[in-house]
Amino acid sequence: MAAKANPVPSVWAREQSAPDQPALSRAAIVREAVVMLDADGIEALSMRKLGARLNAGATSLYRHVATKDELMELAVDEVAAEITVPPAGSPWRAAAAEAAESFRATALRHPWLSSTLGQAGLAYLGPNLMSYSERLAALFTAAGFPEPSRAIDTLLSYVIGMSTTEAAWLTTVARSGETEAGFIARLMPAAQQAASGHDHLAEAYADAATRVAVDPVTVRDAKFAYGLEVVLDGLEMRLPR
Amino acid sequence: MAAKANPVPSVWAREQSAPDQPALSRAAIVREAVVMLDADGIEALSMRKLGARLNAGATSLYRHVATKDELMELAVDEVAAEITVPPAGSPWRAAAAEAAESFRATALRHPWLSSTLGQAGLAYLGPNLMSYSERLAALFTAAGFPEPSRAIDTLLSYVIGMSTTEAAWLTTVARSGETEAGFIARLMPAAQQAASGHDHLAEAYADAATRVAVDPVTVRDAKFAYGLEVVLDGLEMRLPR
DNA sequence: CCTTCGATGCGAACACTGTACGCAGCTGCG
DNA sequence: CGCAGCTGCGTACAGTGTTCGCATCGAAGG
Numbered sequence: 130m131a132a133k134a135n136p137v138p139s140v141w142a143r144e145q146s147a148p149d150q151p152a153l154s155r156a157a158i159v160r161e162a163v164v165m166l167d168a169d170g171i172e173a174l175s176m177r178k179l180g181a182r183l184n185a186g187a188t189s190l191y192r193h194v195a196t197k198d199e200l201m202e203l204a205v206d207e208v209a210a211e212i213t214v215p216p217a218g219s220p221w222r223a224a225a226a227e228a229a230e231s232f233r234a235t236a237l238r239h240p241w242l243s244s245t246l247g248q249a250g251l252a253y254l255g256p257n258l259m260s261y262s263e264r265l266a267a268l269f270t271a272a273g274f275p276e277p278s279r280a281i282d283t284l285l286s287y288v289i290g291m292s293t294t295e296a297a298w299l300t301t302v303a304r305s306g307e308t309e310a311g312f313i314a315r316l317m318p319a320a321q322q323a324a325s326g327h328d329h330l331a332e333a334y335a336d337a338a339t340r341v342a343v344d345p346v347t348v349r350d351a352k353f354a355y356g357l358e359v360v361l362d363g364l365e366m367r368l369p370r
Numbered sequence: 371m372a373a374k375a376n377p378v379p380s381v382w383a384r385e386q387s388a389p390d391q392p393a394l395s396r397a398a399i400v401r402e403a404v405v406m407l408d409a410d411g412i413e414a415l416s417m418r419k420l421g422a423r424l425n426a427g428a429t430s431l432y433r434h435v436a437t438k439d440e441l442m443e444l445a446v447d448e449v450a451a452e453i454t455v456p457p458a459g460s461p462w463r464a465a466a467a468e469a470a471e472s473f474r475a476t477a478l479r480h481p482w483l484s485s486t487l488g489q490a491g492l493a494y495l496g497p498n499l500m501s502y503s504e505r506l507a508a509l510f511t512a513a514g515f516p517e518p519s520r521a522i523d524t525l526l527s528y529v530i531g532m533s534t535t536e537a538a539w540l541t542t543v544a545r546s547g548e549t550e551a552g553f554i555a556r557l558m559p560a561a562q563q564a565a566s567g568h569d570h571l572a573e574a575y576a577d578a579a580t581r582v583a584v585d586p587v588t589v590r591d592a593k594f595a596y597g598l599e600v601v602l603d604g605l606e607m608r609l610p611r
Numbered sequence: 612c613c614t615t616c617g618a619t620g621c622g623a624a625c626a627c628t629g630t631a632c633g634c635a636g637c638t639g640c641g
Numbered sequence: 642c643g644c645a646g647c648t649g650c651g652t653a654c655a656g657t658g659t660t661c662g663c664a665t666c667g668a669a670g671g
Contacts, residue, residue, distance in 0.1 A: 290531025359604035
């Protein structure tokens with residue numbers, strides 16, 4: 130490995146020159162990548178297809194983006210701008226809930242976000258992610274948390290975990306071409322059979338099946354809300370009284 | 371490649387099936403896949419390399435496994451057997467904490483587990499995962515939770531979210547070839563620069579840097595434990611008294 | 612004993628992937 | 642005008658998952 134002056138070369142250090150928009154630019158590439166990711170999922174994005182979508186050759190993209198991983202990091206930061214956090218000083222609990230719900234909404238709008246972010250650890254340092262973290266830190270500090278970063282990590286872990294599995298589920302459903310309720314109905318026999326011999330599990334599946342048949346979206350919303358309240362209750366206990 | 375094109379076929383030259391290794395079987399394939407995943411990470415596992423490791427051609431594996439995705443599902447279920455859950459009726463809170471910690475330990479032992487599981491949604495129905503869910507359901511039901519599956523989903527979301535980012539972090543560190551503290555020290559300048567202008571963030575980074583320089587493992591353990599207590603506190607409030 | 616048959620291993624091939632390299636053409640500056 | 646550097650891209654390489662048809666082989670059936 131070549132030793133380098135800058136210890137950790139970051140995408141964000143290199144600034145893009147021309148802010149105008151000729152056909153091919155980093156901004157245009159990232160924007161189109163997000164469109165493709167949203168439409169066809171993470172494994173449908175290839176440099177060649179992305180290039181074709183931009184009326185460019187595959188290898189032309191490498192003039193503006195060092196590698197595909199870097200492109201993914203840029204795409205994550207692009208959509209991270211959509212996550213909102215109420216200003217510091219807002220009533221804490223409602224504000225935290227709002228931030229969490231905004232994260233979930235963004236993650237469901239871009240189903241590749243959660244898993245990509247989760248697999249990145251803390252290595253993504255894009256400006257939008259940084260400003261997002263900063264706003265969260267400001268909110269929790271103003272609320273009076275003695276260890277705001279701990280509280281934030283807890284909330285984010287819950288939100289990321291729930292959003293990742295939810296997004297994965299929705300992706301699977303979408304790929305099946307069926308409606309969510311229909312897909313569940315088709316999956317049910319296999320699930321029931323796998324659960325045979327496991328009493329609690331079988332019962333839970335049966336319950337879920339009847340409830341979900343009514344309105345899967347509401348069920349998922351309620352599930353997320355339940356866990357969110359649990360975490361917020363736990364956090365509130367850490368606030369100095 | 372240098373397959374011995376033996377010019378003089380002889381009964382004696384032909385090596386006999388050695389008993390040293392079991393023939394190709396689904397179990398052997400999955401076992402070796404887990405070994406490779408643990409050693410070199412998820413993107414280093416290819417059907418060809420796995421076949422070579424088993425003294426078999428790449429395509430031979432397809433006699434026992436339908437697809438690589440199916441192989442991953444089998445691998446997940448294989449290591450899922452390592453996660454322990456205390457028997458139903460154990461003191462609830464300690465038992466739940468124990469189950470969560472066992473999950474985390476398994477996820478860190480097999481850093482590909484969390485992300486693979488998260489991306490699968492609820493589609494994995496292997497026997498070990500089912501029995502794991504069943505034991506959790508039994509534990510939470512016995513504890514008296516009115517909606518055990520909700521409580522379980524909450525706890526699991528937190529644990530999966532935290533473990534995924536932690537495993538990703540450790541993978542990144544391992545790939546750098548440095549010690550964890552050393553990697554952090556090298557990453558710090560970039561992080562500080564990215565955080566410039568974000569006051570709370572910069573302070574949080576500075577705090578983390580000094581604390582982590584002492585012992586990163588303890589810091590991560592404490593971080594997980596904090597969030598776990600938060601979630602358990604929130605859950606305990608849902609228990610009828 | 613010989614024959615048949617299903618299961619198993621595998622070499623070759625296909626359609627992809629990410630990316631390095633070197634050559635062309637354009638643009639803007641001296 | 643000349644030239645330097647930026648931009649696009651065709652080609653190529655080393656891989657990937659997976660399909661297909663052929664060879665082998667152990668056991669079962671006559």
